[in-house]
Amino acid sequence: MKKTTFLTMIGILIVLSGSILAVNLRKSPHVNSQTFYTFGKDGQQNGFAFPALQYGYDALEPYIDKATVEIHYSKHHRAYFDKFLAAVKGTEMETMSLEAIFSAISKYPDAVRNNAGGFYNHTLYWENMAPKAGGLPGGNLAAAIDKSFGSFDKFKEQFGTAGKTKFASGWAWLILDKTGALQVTTTSNQDNPLMDIVDRRGTPLLALDVWEHAYYLKYQNKRADYVDAFWNLINWPEVQKRYDIALLKK
Numbered sequence: 001m002k003k004t005t006f007l008t009m010i011g012i013l014i015v016l017s018g019s020i021l022a023v024n025l026r027k028s029p030h031v032n033s034q035t036f037y038t039f040g041k042d043g044q045q046n047g048f049a050f051p052a053l054q055y056g057y058d059a060l061e062p063y064i065d066k067a068t069v070e071i072h073y074s075k076h077h078r079a080y081f082d083k084f085l086a087a088v089k090g091t092e093m094e095t096m097s098l099e100a101i102f103s104a105i106s107k108y109p110d111a112v113r114n115n116a117g118g119f120y121n122h123t124l125y126w127e128n129m130a131p132k133a134g135g136l137p138g139g140n141l142a143a144a145i146d147k148s149f150g151s152f153d154k155f156k157e158q159f160g161t162a163g164k165t166k167f168a169s170g171w172a173w174l175i176l177d178k179t180g181a182l183q184v185t186t187t188s189n190q191d192n193p194l195m196d197i198v199d200r201r202g203t204p205l206l207a208l209d210v211w212e213h214a215y216y217l218k219y220q221n222k223r224a225d226y227v228d229a230f231w232n233l234i235n236w237p238e239v240q241k242r243y244d245i246a247l248l249k250k
């Protein structure tokens with residue numbers, strides 16, 4: 001083989017591997033972008049997307065029943081999404097990120113606050129559960145939980161109590177706050193810790209819906225049993241991913 005041919009081939013290989021890398025980088029999910037937005041050919045956000053459920057309606061049995069998941073996802077979550085689109089149509093929010101909307105939510109109408117919250121919160125909730133999940137977190141997340149709460153069991157007790165005792169409709173959260181500590185907090189209605197109107201702000205890592213529609217068909221008034229069952233469904237790798245991204249954004 002001639003030396004020039006050899007060098008040309010090496011050059012082609014370098015260019016090819018460079019473009020493959022570029023394509024993969026473009027495809028790699030960043031800040032759950034694929035979940036909330038659709039992107040045009042140029043990679044720019046061109047709309048909000050209703051996320052697909054990553055498992056079947058019956059996949060969370062026996063902890064959450066099929067009928068509840070189906071109604072909760074296809075009716076409740078969908079309605080928040082549709083009403084959110086209607087509420088932001090023709091406004092500056094149409095091309096904003098959800099994070100930017102939440103950080104200025106006090107200046108927007110209640111229809112945006114309720115429905116943007118409902119859209120976002122439920123997306124986190126479905127994604128932070130999975131069939132045959134549960135168990136324990138690992139790595140730096142496990143270490144951070146120990147550091148912030150004393151132990152996993154103490155975190156579990158605090159989060160469980162938050163979910164069980166939250167008055168009326170709302171959410172229990174594990175968040176990363178701006179000091180780098182993990183905290184358990186709750187919000188009412190469809191508010192979330194990214195909003196500028198809540199007491200404790202932070203990046204949501206784990207979301208638990210404690211509205212009655214999340215559990216009533218199976219558990220009726222026994223919300224505590226639903227909260228206890230949730231530990232069998234937590235998708236810790238997803239929570240870990242959110243934690244890693246939140247640390248990078250700090």
Ligand code: MN
Nearest residue numbers: 076209211214
């Ligand atoms: Mn809900």
